[in-house]
Amino acid sequence: MSDAKVTLDDAQGVDTAKTLAADVLGRAATPTFRDELIDAGLLIPMGVDGLYGRSEVFESVVEGINNLVTRRGADQKAEVMRFPPAMNRTDFEDSEYLKSFPNLAGTIHSFCGGDREHHRLLKCLDEGEDWMENQKPTRAVLTPAACYPCYPVVAKRGPLPEEGRTIDVFSYCFRHEPSLDPARMQMFRMREYVRMGTPEQIVEFRAMWIERGKALIETLQLPHWIDLANDPFFGRGGKIVADSQRAQELKFELLIPIESEEKPTACLSFNYHMDHFGELWKFHTADGAVAHTGCVGFGMERTTLAMFRHHGLDVTQWPAGVREALWGQQ
Amino acid sequence: MSDAKVTLDDAQGVDTAKTLAADVLGRAATPTFRDELIDAGLLIPMGVDGLYGRSEVFESVVEGINNLVTRRGADQKAEVMRFPPAMNRTDFEDSEYLKSFPNLAGTIHSFCGGDREHHRLLKCLDEGEDWMENQKPTRAVLTPAACYPCYPVVAKRGPLPEEGRTIDVFSYCFRHEPSLDPARMQMFRMREYVRMGTPEQIVEFRAMWIERGKALIETLQLPHWIDLANDPFFGRGGKIVADSQRAQELKFELLIPIESEEKPTACLSFNYHMDHFGELWKFHTADGAVAHTGCVGFGMERTTLAMFRHHGLDVTQWPAGVREALWGQQ
Numbered sequence: 172m173s174d175a176k177v178t179l180d181d182a183q184g185v186d187t188a189k190t191l192a193a194d195v196l197g198r199a200a201t202p203t204f205r206d207e208l209i210d211a212g213l214l215i216p217m218g219v220d221g222l223y224g225r226s227e228v229f230e231s232v233v234e235g236i237n238n239l240v241t242r243r244g245a246d247q248k249a250e251v252m253r254f255p256p257a258m259n260r261t262d263f264e265d266s267e268y269l270k271s272f273p274n275l276a277g278t279i280h281s282f283c284g285g286d287r288e289h290h291r292l293l294k295c296l297d298e299g300e301d302w303m304e305n306q307k308p309t310r311a312v313l314t315p316a317a318c319y320p321c322y323p324v325v326a327k328r329g330p331l332p333e334e335g336r337t338i339d340v341f342s343y344c345f346r347h348e349p350s351l352d353p354a355r356m357q358m359f360r361m362r363e364y365v366r367m368g369t370p371e372q373i374v375e376f377r378a379m380w381i382e383r384g385k386a387l388i389e390t391l392q393l394p395h396w397i398d399l400a401n402d403p404f405f406g407r408g409g410k411i412v413a414d415s416q417r418a419q420e421l422k423f424e425l426l427i428p429i430e431s432e433e434k435p436t437a438c439l440s441f442n443y444h445m446d447h448f449g450e451l452w453k454f455h456t457a458d459g460a461v462a463h464t465g466c467v468g469f470g471m472e473r474t475t476l477a478m479f480r481h482h483g484l485d486v487t488q489w490p491a492g493v494r495e496a497l498w499g500q501q
Numbered sequence: 502m503s504d505a506k507v508t509l510d511d512a513q514g515v516d517t518a519k520t521l522a523a524d525v526l527g528r529a530a531t532p533t534f535r536d537e538l539i540d541a542g543l544l545i546p547m548g549v550d551g552l553y554g555r556s557e558v559f560e561s562v563v564e565g566i567n568n569l570v571t572r573r574g575a576d577q578k579a580e581v582m583r584f585p586p587a588m589n590r591t592d593f594e595d596s597e598y599l600k601s602f603p604n605l606a607g608t609i610h611s612f613c614g615g616d617r618e619h620h621r622l623l624k625c626l627d628e629g630e631d632w633m634e635n636q637k638p639t640r641a642v643l644t645p646a647a648c649y650p651c652y653p654v655v656a657k658r659g660p661l662p663e664e665g666r667t668i669d670v671f672s673y674c675f676r677h678e679p680s681l682d683p684a685r686m687q688m689f690r691m692r693e694y695v696r697m698g699t700p701e702q703i704v705e706f707r708a709m710w711i712e713r714g715k716a717l718i719e720t721l722q723l724p725h726w727i728d729l730a731n732d733p734f735f736g737r738g739g740k741i742v743a744d745s746q747r748a749q750e751l752k753f754e755l756l757i758p759i760e761s762e763e764k765p766t767a768c769l770s771f772n773y774h775m776d777h778f779g780e781l782w783k784f785h786t787a788d789g790a791v792a793h794t795g796c797v798g799f800g801m802e803r804t805t806l807a808m809f810r811h812h813g814l815d816v817t818q819w820p821a822g823v824r825e826a827l828w829g830q831q
Binding site: 215217218219222223224225226227229230250251252253254255256257258259260261262264269270273274275276277278279280281282283284285286289292293296302303306308309310311313320321323324343345347349356357358359405406407408 | 547548552555556560580581582585587590594599600603606608609610614616619622632633640654673675677686687735
């Protein structure tokens with residue numbers, strides 16, 4: 172902080188002072204989109220960056236988009252599975268998520284002491300000291316992506332039928348990336364259709380959902396484009412993996428500008444995992460080959476935020492066609 | 502284990518062997534209700550006691566009950582707040598939950614190392630060793646009850662209006678109590694109406710919801726009764742607190758037999774917190790007194806399980822009146 176000397180006798184100094192004051196208030200000098208959402212009561216701050224309560228109106232948009240996805244995917248005859256926002260730690264370890272994104276995962280820990288340790292815990296709390304020493308890892312971790320719990324479940328059923336399988340999942344997910352960008356929450360909901368089968372089945376599924384995803388976002392009258400993408404792999408080795416993912420065209424995203432035009436937000440993603448999950452959980456197609464998998468993911472909060480960004484904070488003023496797509500005849 | 506010697510040459514030995522075999526399969530010798538739910542595909546085991554996926558049918562019952570609660574509570578003009586399944590650790594510490602139920606809470610931890618620590622983590626994983634040393638507590642903890650995040654939010658708004666406030670919350674909650682009883686999940690959903698105001702307002706609200714709760718469960722045609730109750734306070738001191746809670750009649754439960762008649766399951770609870778939360782988060786009524794609070798909680802999974810227990814696993818065979826209450830005219 173020694174470089175951040177504030178001098179109030181020039182314009183830059185005033186700006187710096189403004190910024191510092193705004194920081195104190197937890198707000199930028201000019202209201203950000205986040206501020207607007209909070210002021211409108213759509214998001215409720217919870218004192219941790221990336222954790223928010225949602226208002227009834229916000230939820231009605233989430234629900235409207237979710238129902239629209241259901242209607243557009245009805246012909247998929249997907250098996251609906253609804254998992255809680257936590258999964259088996261062993262399955263999570265097997266998933267190799269920790270190889271790629273150790274920094275984003277959330278493990279769940281619980282107090283495992285007796286009366287004596289409890290007294291110490293309360294004393295630490297009272298004195299503002301660290302009370303975590305008796306928190307031990309449980310057998311559960313937070314779900315990092317809605318589809319993760321479904322692979323081991325499907326694998327246990329034996330070989331896939333001829334036509335493969337399509338699973339419909341939806342859950343809260345956790346990623347430890349505290350941010351002031353409302354489109355980067357630590358807890359958010361993801362709806363997915365997951366496809367399991369032969370490489371041809373997955374590639375066809377993904378191509379179809381890229382078209383359907385675009386059509387869905389067009390119905391919602393949002394600006395968007397599709398781009399090749401990579402996941403944010405961790406560490407020095409991460410760049411190599413990311414480059415390889417791009418070279419193989421394994422991930423596409425549907426981008427919508429929310430916080431800025433230059434850095435648009437991935438609201439939908441279209442992923443081809445090749446045989447990664449099939450190998451890990453040993454599941455096979457009808458003819459005995461290792462199954463390939465892919466998925467289309469809908470970021471529910473991100474798409475909802477894009478709606479508020481582009482159609483305004485007052486849903487009663489949204490275009491009639493958008494309102495009808497979300498909530499039917501009114 | 503030295504006492505658990507198995508001798509196969511007498512009836513007891515055979516029984517023991519059967520039980521051991523059943524343990525290996527994770528099932529009792531006679532199918533339990535849990536087994537039946539899993540065999541029917543309603544619950545999907547996730548390899549951790551108390552964590553389950555839910556089928557489409559299971560979810561349709563949850564949704565039906567939730568909508569019924571909404572209709573019965575429409576006149577409350579409650580403010581809808583939907584929080585994610587995690588909350589601010591500081592608020593959680595302030596709540597004194599750790600004083601009463603340290604063993605049930607779940608804290609969220611994340612990897613905070615760099616490349617070197619990441620290599621060690623992966624090595625530990627490969628070798629089946631503990632990889633948790635670089636998992637550090639985040640600023641978030643899992644929500645222990647749906648209403649917890651709403652008190653600090655409401656407190657920040659200043660004194661309550663004359664008529665008090667009623668908040669409508671719904672979220673996944675976590676409690677670390679691994680169990681084979683499907684009615685004791687580690688992650689489950691709770692819907693609540695939370696009342697904040699004068700003691701008279703809370704007492705009236707609670708009495709009304711005890712009647713409404715009974716009427717709602719009668720509509721669902723489930724056997725039930727109301728009983729005085731206490732929370733499972735931790736440790737040696739816990740019994741004293743529990744006795745005091747009972748003596749003051751602060752908690753009532755609506756019980757439904759699920760696993761057994763002798764140990765019925767609390768599906769709804771009706772709570773008067775007195776000025777506990779008002780004191781902790783410093784919020785006041787219009788005339789400046791510390792606010793009192795209370796809530797009615799609906800255990801969504803428990804009530805759903807009670808439906809399957811009493812009406813059977815095939816929802817198409819449920820009584821017409823029950824089906825109509827859940828899903829309207831069909």
